[in-house]
Amino acid sequence: MFALGIPRPFKYVRVKTLEEALDALEEGRPLAGGQSLLPMLRLRIPFESLVDINELDLDFIRREGNTYTIGALTRHNEIASNVPLLRGVAITIADLQVRNRGTIGGSLANADPSANYYPALIVLGAEVKAVSKKGSRRIKVKELYDNPYTTTLREGELITEVSVKEPRDAKLYFKVIKKGGSAYPIAVLALLKESNGKLHASIGGVFPKPILLEGESKEELVKSIEGYNEKPLSDHHMTGEGRIKLVKDLINTFDEDYREIHLIEGRKINWKTGIGVMATGEIKIRVKVNGKLIEDTVEPRTLLLDFLRRNGFVEVKRGCDEGKCGACTVILNGVSVKSCLVLAIQAVGLDIKTIRGLDASHLTRSFVRNYASQCGYCTHGFLMVSYDYLKNVDPEASDETLRYSVKNICRCTGYINIIRAIKEAGKDEISG
Template identity: 55%
Template sequence: MSFVLGIPKKFKYIKVNSLDEALELLKDGSKVLAGGQSLLPLLKLRILNVDTLIDIKNLDLRGVKENEKEIEIYSLTTHNEVASKVKLLSKAAFTIADFQVRNKGTIGGSLAHADPSSNYYPALLTLDAKVKVKSKKGEREIKVSDLYLSPYTTSIREDEIITSIIIPKKKELNFTYEVYKRGGSAYPTAIVAVAIEGNKYKVSFGGITEKPTLFEGEVEGESTIKNVIERLRKEKIISDIHADSSTRLKIAERLFVNAFLKALKGVSDKLDIPNIENKWKSDMIRGEETVTVRMKVNDFEVEDEVEPRTLLLDFLRRNGYKEVKRGCDEGKCGACTVIINGKSVKSCLTLAVEVAGSDIRTVKGLSDIKPIKDSFLENFAMQCGYCTHGFLMVTYDYLKRVGKKDDELLKYSIKNICRCTGYFNIIKAIKSSSLSQ
């Protein structure tokens, strides 16, 4: 029954205070928890099991530093923060999954996970990026081109943790990024990144081969397009339930033509994302069997004894907050969305111990959400009501911290799944929503 409900196997949970403490704990059977947006589904499906989960979210590895030579992005910087602070990566970061996942997921965690459809790899490959990793023995740098070995396997050793990503600054760089995604918060079907500097080009494809590919050479006008496509067609294109190899190849070719022509004309791809801060500090909790967790939910103090593997979703529902819905239980639908310290997060992809001491809000705990509710009612967007809680919560967060309601930003933000398939009224309601009385 536990497996059916999507509950991980038991593990020991340790939230660390320092990087040295985390490195000391790394050993066989342990796993680092950063954002957990890829790790939690693997644990819930029991594709992966761990003896010890080392939570590093409280470490000082967040933010972006920039000088004349390079941009350094610390590994715990969330996708939404990357999107707003690193213009080169704004489109790559803001097209990851959905708003809730980007509130919690981190750039370091994404690179360490090494999914073939990772948004970052194609972009970072064309930008000659490298990562800094640290172990008890010291620190070293790895080129991103040497980092990814095969699906879900990197050259990072078991005793190492990514601390930052470094992107060298280049003069006269034209960079474009194109992505094709199916519905919801799915991984991309195809990604293309193009960087042109002077008469040199670099093109990287992701999501279509088992390993992100990188082609480079001299720009010879539009004839370069033909040469790159010929080289791409020699690669082994993957095929799965989302798209067969021929479909993936066609999509990738079209994305590449668009991206290359834009770069050739001097157009750089970026999204104008407002500054989105995500600070994740919570109480220090560690335990093996059960621990006492306290948090504030809708202004009431809630305390409960839980196993480290208990999901926030289950913690809330068993303490009476039934408005938080269990939906897909895989982190896709968004019905379980809550607001944690001002940020929308999927409670089915969050452990209760992770957010001990935090301020949690459900739809009943937001006094200023009435204008959004009214808009959903006026536009007949409530429908059956099952997904409405999640839509209201992510819309609230989006309007609070982004505010813009243009189609492109909405397309990559409000990705919750509606069982009634009535998205037209929901989008209409979101566009007419307001947070002012």
């Protein structure tokens, strides 16, 4: 097993009902998509017990009148596909793989100052339902965020749903600035423009808390930002001054060249297995890879990436080891995920495929034809995410959907040939 960044040991419980979850949460922490929690585990932050809530019936989207109620376990890609109001917010999160696992409830509970949902949900006046053994309560999203990585949730409380109203006489504009790849944004702007011209803006990534500003014009909002009495965030990505300048530009141009994103509606991602699991130490698991059951002894902290490589699936590569490069991507239950951001024990009951178990000759042929690989280290990961993208997102590989989806890193070939190969493979697939 890889020596650095191995999570500390913890107890793993996969619960099947909300009651079981609330009992287990008395001593544990919820594990939803794991797309923030797994990187935290890799930093060796100690957690005694993780309560995997992925079996709960919290993956739903309901619409009544102009109100959407979204289950906490709804994945970012499902929101992008099925909630037009939040499409631009969800599709600009990370990349296809992170969006297949990451959930709206996990994102809000994680309270990253640069997270996509906070500014949009604040400006829309959304609220969450939080449930514990003591009962349930509703919390405005604006009041849920306390400080970076801290919320006002109480011990043992679980977010179960988010409710958000589609505004009747106003339009939501959403923009993010990123530094490339699947990184978090540096600045996020959600701006609601009422038909009478009044503007409500919420800004993330610039101050320790997402802020809400109101005004009659862009100039008024820019002035409020200049006079805002809080020290801006500053890190190796950008200085505080740079962030303020960026967000002022975002406000000044929010309605210029603003394009709605089009996606196929009705997308559903299924992570349910019907199987409860509990492990404190070593446990023998059987996982289906490329159609065969592979048996191995793992600990709860063993990553799916390590499980696959030590069982001979060495086409799955270790790259950045922090969830960014995509070299470790595999197909899990029909969609792409980063195997360094999934625990091996979570794959019990799910179906894993690498290139050896997929009919993806249209892709491999196109990669060879277009010289889309040099050393080949990143190629398997690219094939995996491209397979998911062409099959489940956009067989026509439009520039618009491609740039939000395939964000793996290649250190030698560059991206022109890879993009060409994906587009050609899409055409091959469509023409049969």
